Amino acid sequence: MADNGYIKATAGQTFRVTYAVRRTTAAATHIVVDNATTSTVRTFTDEKVGDAEDSFKLTAGKYAFVWTVLALAKTASVVVQIEVDGSVRYRKDIAYSSSGVTPWGTATFDVREA
């Protein structure tokens, strides 16, 4: 699993992101930006996040993925996972109470032509 945040993929593959946020009120948002071609921005925001997921087909280009959880309660726990064609390529499993900072993370997808 390549999970250092720089992920190579191929156009046509399915990108799927899942969130599981616990023990907080939270506004979780993920933004995926296709900078190279269509500048597509996908967002997800919910004040009361439990479990959520989104998926779409990748096209060629470079994607920046950024997520954060606005957790006022320090007891939040967060699991963020990205799969490409069912293979886990990025996973963050954070107990907010032990990190002491607002959870956030980022990844880059370099998607080449099929």
Place this chain on the structure above:
Amino acid sequence: MSSHGQLSRFVLAPALFLCAYPMMSRATDCDMDGFYKRALSMALHGSNANAADKQIDPPTASGASAALVDSPQQTRLIAAALQQGLVNRNDTGAFTLSLAPFAWVNAAAAPGYTDTQSTYDRYNVARRLTGSLTLGGNGDPIDADGDGKPDDPADAKNLTDNFAIEMQYRFIGSRDRRDYAIPADLQGAAANFMAAMAHSKVRERFVDPVFDELNGKNLDDAACTALAKQVSLSPDFSAVLKADENLSTLIAQRENQIDTSWVWSLAATAVERKSYLGPDKYSIALRGLKGIEAQSYHKFNLELGRVNSLAPGQPNIDTAKLAYEYSRPVLTGIDLGGGQPTFSAALFAERYRNAPSPAPSSVATLGVKWVFPISKGISVPLSISWANHTALLSDKDEVFGHVGINLDLDQLSKL
């Protein structure tokens, strides 16, 4: 088995279970996330909910408490407070058990049942209702031998000899951050931060080329630090830093708003006990709490009550009490394992109607209290109080103290 033993098992078994609740932790690797976080020299805020103004002492009416003023914000989970007299050691101590419905929901449900916010929201009303049952502890200083002088407060010989029950409903405010939605300005700041991260040119210029070469591996520590330094000095990173700072500031402001808000509760208390411990007492109270800044607060109590007469033919005594407490952290830099110690100063005045002679018509008490958190959820309260009279008995003044151990299972369950 004694009732003491039964209670120990009843209280400590769930405590041990909650202590064992798994704590997830993860070392910070220098992947892309770790690298950016190193580059961002300022950490985003995320302090604990302010637990210092929540009452984990038994109620003051129980006679087993180091507290002089009751809080409208009480611990929700099963609380065990074992406190013992400083001078007269009590072999049985006092036990306080939460009667809060939400505590029992948590105890009865599967672990993690209320972790999701939608489930948590279903118990909004239940969380407002808290209560406690205190068994055992000390009685009042009564004249048991009839010599006209108050005797030292007796210790309960059995837990069931001293019975104090209290129910409280919080009708305004909350310090629980899960009771508050994320405001629009914070959501906007988070979106700005994420957009700044996504569009930052440092990604294209510095970061992606390095991580592309790593083929999924993380940066070693020296390379991570060098790259973080290079990026942090880049003008292209300034938008990210600014958005990060703005987000941190807004989160801190929101936390401060919650921690300094008003909380008001109504409470009803009954103390029933064997006559050697003192008369039965009943009261209703209005309790207020106002945070000043993180960990500092003002607390107010207005209480009307009745004390049943112990002597045949004597009327019951009506009481009115006004109490105030100020608390703040002290000994900056000192952490015994559970956080900074706190200091409280409290004053309460109580007036009596139908008090038998030579009892005074009023009593004023001044108290100071230190709380030393020795680990997460475990603290040692130490209090010293001075009263201008020994309540309802003589015109002598009195100095008395308490020391004990408080377990806050709300905190222990988060470990």
